[in-house]
Amino acid sequence: MSENMKTPILSVVDLKTTFLTNDGPVEAVHNVSFDIFESEVLGFVGESGAGKSQVFMSIMGILASNGRASGSALFKGEEILNLPLEKLNKIRGHHLSMIFQDPMTSLNPYLTISKQMSEVLVYHKGLSWSDAEKKSLEMLDCVKIPEAKMRLKSYPHELSGGMRQRVMIAMSLLCEPDILIADEPTTALDVTVQAQILDLMLELKKDFKTAIIMITHDLGVVAQICDRVHVMYGGRIVEKGDVNDIFYNPFHPYTQGLLNSTPRMDQNVQESLVAIPGNPPSLGQLSKGCSFQDRCDFCMPKCLEERPDLKITTSGGLAACHLI
Amino acid sequence: MLRLILNRILGAIPTLFVIIGISFFMIRMAPGGPFDQERQLPEEIIANLNKVYHLDEPLYQQFGRYLWGILQGDFGPSFQYKDHTVSELIFQGFPVSLKIGGIAIVLAAIIGIFLGTIAALRQNTRVDYLIMGFSMTGITIPSFVMAPLLSLVIGVYLRLLPVGGWGDLKHMVLPIIALTLPQIAYIARLTRGSMIEVLRSNYIRTAKAKGLPERVILARHALRGALLPVVSYLGPATAGIITGSVVIEKIFGIPGIGRFFVLGALNRDYTLVMGVVVFYGIIIILFNLIVDILYGILDPKVRYE
Ligand SMILES: Nc1ncnc2c1ncn2[C@@H]1O[C@H](COP(=O)(O)OP(=O)(O)OP(=O)(O)O)[C@@H](O)[C@H]1O
Numbered sequence: 085m086s087e088n089m090k091t092p093i094l095s096v097v098d099l100k101t102t103f104l105t106n107d108g109p110v111e112a113v114h115n116v117s118f119d120i121f122e123s124e125v126l127g128f129v130g131e132s133g134a135g136k137s138q139v140f141m142s143i144m145g146i147l148a149s150n151g152r153a154s155g156s157a158l159f160k161g162e163e164i165l166n167l168p169l170e171k172l173n174k175i176r177g178h179h180l181s182m183i184f185q186d187p188m189t190s191l192n193p194y195l196t197i198s199k200q201m202s203e204v205l206v207y208h209k210g211l212s213w214s215d216a217e218k219k220s221l222e223m224l225d226c227v228k229i230p231e232a233k234m235r236l237k238s239y240p241h242e243l244s245g246g247m248r249q250r251v252m253i254a255m256s257l258l259c260e261p262d263i264l265i266a267d268e269p270t271t272a273l274d275v276t277v278q279a280q281i282l283d284l285m286l287e288l289k290k291d292f293k294t295a296i297i298m299i300t301h302d303l304g305v306v307a308q309i310c311d312r313v314h315v316m317y318g319g320r321i322v323e324k325g326d327v328n329d330i331f332y333n334p335f336h337p338y339t340q341g342l343l344n345s346t347p348r349m350d351q352n353v354q355e356s357l358v359a360i361p362g363n364p365p366s367l368g369q370l371s372k373g374c375s376f377q378d379r380c381d382f383c384m385p386k387c388l389e390e391r392p393d394l395k396i397t398t399s400g401g402l403a404a405c406h407l408i
Numbered sequence: 409m410l411r412l413i414l415n416r417i418l419g420a421i422p423t424l425f426v427i428i429g430i431s432f433f434m435i436r437m438a439p440g441g442p443f444d445q446e447r448q449l450p451e452e453i454i455a456n457l458n459k460v461y462h463l464d465e466p467l468y469q470q471f472g473r474y475l476w477g478i479l480q481g482d483f484g485p486s487f488q489y490k491d492h493t494v495s496e497l498i499f500q501g502f503p504v505s506l507k508i509g510g511i512a513i514v515l516a517a518i519i520g521i522f523l524g525t526i527a528a529l530r531q532n533t534r535v536d537y538l539i540m541g542f543s544m545t546g547i548t549i550p551s552f553v554m555a556p557l558l559s560l561v562i563g564v565y566l567r568l569l570p571v572g573g574w575g576d577l578k579h580m581v582l583p584i585i586a587l588t589l590p591q592i593a594y595i596a597r598l599t600r601g602s603m604i605e606v607l608r609s610n611y612i613r614t615a616k617a618k619g620l621p622e623r624v625i626l627a628r629h630a631l632r633g634a635l636l637p638v639v640s641y642l643g644p645a646t647a648g649i650i651t652g653s654v655v656i657e658k659i660f661g662i663p664g665i666g667r668f669f670v671l672g673a674l675n676r677d678y679t680l681v682m683g684v685v686v687f688y689g690i691i692i693i694l695f696n697l698i699v700d701i702l703y704g705i706l707d708p709k710v711r712y713e
C-alpha cells in the first residue's frame with residue numbers, strides 16, 4: 085500500500101506503560117508501536133484489560149498517578165510522550181482529542197454543558213465565551229442532540245447516558261482535531277444512534293481529514309468504519325492488518341478466537357459461537373514465551389520459551405505468532 | 409429557596425420542642441436546687457423564693473409556663489444573677505464569643521482549605537507529610553492542653569501577650585489561636601482527602617485531556633466538588649465555635665457565653681442553662697440551614713429537591 089510513502093501524523097514506538105501497585109509493577113502496555121495517517125480510521129480491538137485504553141491515556145498524559153510511560157510518541161514529528169504540561173496542553177484537547185469510555189462520569193457534574201464545551205474553544209482558539217457558546221450550540225446540533233439550546237444550560241445529571249456521550253463527542257470535535265481518539269464511544273448508545281454517531285465521525289474524517297482511532301469491543305463497529313485494525317492481547321499488539329484481512333484472513337489464533345466468538349450476519353445460525361477458553365493473562369507476573377500460550381489451541385514447545393515478534397503474514401499484515 | 413427556608417423553620421419547631429423538653433426535665437433531675445448554699449437558708453425563705461420563681465408548682469405547670477414565656481421571647485429571670493434576665497446575660501456574652509469564634513472559624517477555613525489543597529496536590533511528598541503531621545498533632549492535642557501551653561509559652565515565658573482578660577485586640581490573639589489550630593488541622597485533613605478523591609475522578613481526567621491549564625482545572629473543575637464535605641463540616645463547626653468554648657473561655661478569662669453554661673449548670677440556675685441550651689439549638693439549626701442553602705448553590709443535583 086501507499087501508506088509507507090506518506091508520513092504518519094502520529095507515530096508510536098515501543099510504548100511501555102507500567103503501574104506501580106502494592107503487588108509490584110503491572111505492565112499494562114508492552115512495546116506497542118503503530119502509525120496513524122491522516123483521514124484514516126484505525127481500530128483497536130481486544131478483550132477487557134488488554135491495555136487498549138492505557139495506550140492512549142499514556143499518549144494523552146492522563147495516566148493514573150501510579151502509572152509511568154516510556155518509549156516515544158511523535159505527533160507530526162514532535163515528541164509528545166511525557167512532554168512538560170505547558171507544551172502538552174497546547175496539543176491535547178486541541179489537535180489531539182479523546183472521547184472517554186465512561187460517559188456517566190466523564191463530564192463534570194458541577195458545571196453546565198455550555199461551560200464545559202465553551203472552555204475548550206476559549207482556551208485553545210481564544211474565542212470569547214459568547215462566541216464559544218454559539219459554536220458549541222452548532223456542534224450539539226451536529227451530533228443531533230434535540231433541543232440543543234436548552235441542553236447547553238443543563239447539567240450532566242439531567243442528561244441520559246447516550247446524551248452525555250454525544251456531548252462528549254461534540255466537545256471533542258470542537259477544535260476540529262487532527263486525531264480523534266474514541267474509546268468505546270458507542271457502547272452506551274442504542275443501535276440507531278450508534279449508526280448516526282459513526283456516520284458523523286466518517287463525515288468528520290472526510291471534511292477535516294481527521295484521523296480516528298476507534299477503540300472497541302464491537303467488531304460490527306470495526307467492520308463499519310475502520311480501515312485498519314490492531315488487535316491487542318495482554319498489553320501487546322498481536323496482529324495488525326487491513327480490516328478485510330482481519331475479518332477474512334485472520335492469522336493470530338487470538339484474532340481467530342475473537343472472530344469466532346462474535347455473531348456474524350453471513351454466518352449460519354446453526355453454527356454456534358465459540359468463546360475463547362481461559363482468562364486474559366495477569367499482567368503482573370511476566371511469564372516467558374507467548375502471552376497467549378495457555379489459551380492457544382496451537383501451542384508449541386517454542387511458544388513456552390520464546391516471545392514471538394510481529395512478522396509479516398501471507399496476507400501482508402503482521403502477526404506475533406510462531407506459526408509464521 | 410424561600411420554600412426551603414420556610415420548610416426548615418417549620419421543621420425546626422418540633423426539634424426545638426424536644427430539646428427544650430429533654431433539657432427542662434434533665435436539669436431538674438440533677439440533685440440540689442438553685443437556692444442551695446453553703447449556709448443553709450431558713451425554710452421560710454426558700455419557700456418564699458420557690459414561690460416567687462414558681463418552683464412550688466407541679467412540673468408540668470412550670471413547663472407550660474416556661475414554653476409560654478419562650479413563645480413571647482422571654483427566657484425568664486436568672487436565679488443566680490438576680491437583677492438580670494437570661495436574655496440579657498445571653499446577649500451580653502454572645503457578642504464576645506461570636507467575635508473570637510467567628511474570626512477563628514474564618515481563619516481556620518481559609519488556612520485549612522489552602523493547606524489541604526497543597527497537601528493533596530503534593531500527595532506523598534515532604535510537603536504533604538509536613539502538613540499532615542501538623543494536622544494529626546493539631547487534632548490529637550485537646551484544647552485544655554493547647555490553651556494553657558500557649559498562655560504559658562507566649563504569655564508567661566516570652567511575655568508577648570497577656571495570658572488572659574478581655575478588652576483589647578491583644579487579648580483576643582491567644583484564644584483565637586487556641587480555637588483555630590485544631591480547626592485548621594481538621595479542615596486541612598478533610599480538604600486533602602476529598603481533593604485527592606476529586607483529582608482522581610474521571611471528570612478531572614477529561615479536563616486534563618482537554619488541555620486546560622492546571623490552575624483552571626483546580627479552580628473551575630476540582631475545588632467545588634472537593635469543598636462539599638468541608639462545607640457540611642463547617643456548618644455545625646461554626647455553630648459550635650461561635651457559641652463559645654467553655655474551656656477556652658475559662659482558661660483565658662473571656663466573658664463569653666460558654667461561661668454561663670458552666671456556671672448555670674453548677675449553680676442549678678435552671679433558667680440560665682435552659683436559655684443557653686435553647687439558644688445553642690437555634691444557632692445549630694440556623695447553621696444547618698445555611699449549609700443546605702450553600703449546598704444548593706454548589707451542587708446542581710441538590711437544586712431540584
Ligand atoms: N492505576 C492502575 N493501577 C494498576 N493497574 C492498572 C491501573 N490502570 C489500569 N490498570 C491495568 O491496566 C490494564 C489495561 O487496562 P485498560 O484500561 O487499558 O484495558 P482496556 O483494554 O481498555 O479494557 P476495557 O475494554 O475494559 O476498557 C488492566 O489490566 C488494568 O488492570
Ligand SMILES: [Mg+2]
Nearest residue numbers: 136137185267
Ligand atoms: Mg478501556
